[in-house]
Every structure is written in structure tokens, then in C-alpha cells.
């Protein structure tokens with residue numbers, strides 16, 4: 001049965017939702033007019049590669065401490081992540097729901113609760 005993500009969708013960032021819908025609408029559009037369509041036409045590996053490159057650029061700007069560049073690279077990362085979600089058939093609301101599920105659980109606590117590997 002599909003998850004009911006209504007509450008998660010209501011609370012998610014509207015701009016990311018709009019971008020998701022725009023990119024979804026670009027599926028199958030001409031690669032000559034849409035960058036999203038061009039990326040999707042090149043396939044999942046290319047999209048993942050571009051996402052990785054943008055993430056590395058974000059890391060570089062974080063280390064340099066250039067706030068403006070980090071904001072710009074962060075936007076590139078989010079755009080490419082959304083193209084990757086659209087291509088993979090992932091609805092952002094599923095991700096918002098996962099983040100909500102994690103709310104209130106400390107990362108330290110969660111890691112400590114993982115089953116210990118048997119040796």
C-alpha cells in the first residue's frame with residue numbers, strides 16, 4: 001500500500017516541490033531546450049556523476065569558507081539531486097517522510113542502537 005505522505009508534503013519546502021514538478025514536466029522534453037531533459041536523456045550514470053561533481057564543488061567551497069559560493073553550489077547540488085530523484089521515480093515527499101521519521105532521534109543514539117555485527 002502506498003505511504004500517506006500528505007502531512008510531510010504540506011510541511012516540505014515549497015520551492016523544492018515546485019522544482020520537482022518542473023523537472024518532472026521536462027521528462028521527455030527536447031534536450032535542446034531543457035537542461036533537465038538533456039541530463040535525463042544521458043542516463044542515470046551521467047546524472048549521478050553530475051550530482052557527485054556538484055557535491056565535490058560544494059565541499060571545496062565549504063573548505064574555502066566562501067559563503068556566497070557555497071550557497072550557489074548548494075543550489076546546484078539540490079537541483080541535480082532532484083533530477084536524480086525524478087529519473088529514479090522518487091517522490092520528495094518520501095524523503096521528507098523519512099526525515100520526519102528520524103526527528104527526535106539523536107544520531108549518536110541511533111548508531112549505538114544498531115545491531116552489533118557477529119564475528
Ligand SMILES: N=c1c2ncn([C@@H]3O[C@H](COP(=O)(O)OP(=O)(O)OP(=O)(O)O)[C@@H](O)[C@H]3O)c2ncn1[C@@H]1O[C@H](COP(=O)(O)O)[C@@H](O)[C@H]1O
Pocket residue numbers: 019022023026033034035036037050075076079
Ligand atoms: N536549478 C536549475 C539549475 N541549476 C543548474 N542548472 C544548469 O546545470 C548546468 C550545469 O552546467 P555544467 O557545465 O556544470 O554541466 P553540463 O552542462 O551538464 O556539462 P558537462 O559536465 O556535461 O560538460 C548549467 O546549464 C546550469 O544552468 C540548472 N538548470 C535548471 N534549473 C531549474 O530547472 C528548471 C528547468 O530547467 P530546464 O530543464 O533547463 O528547462 C529551471 O527553471 C530551473 O528552475
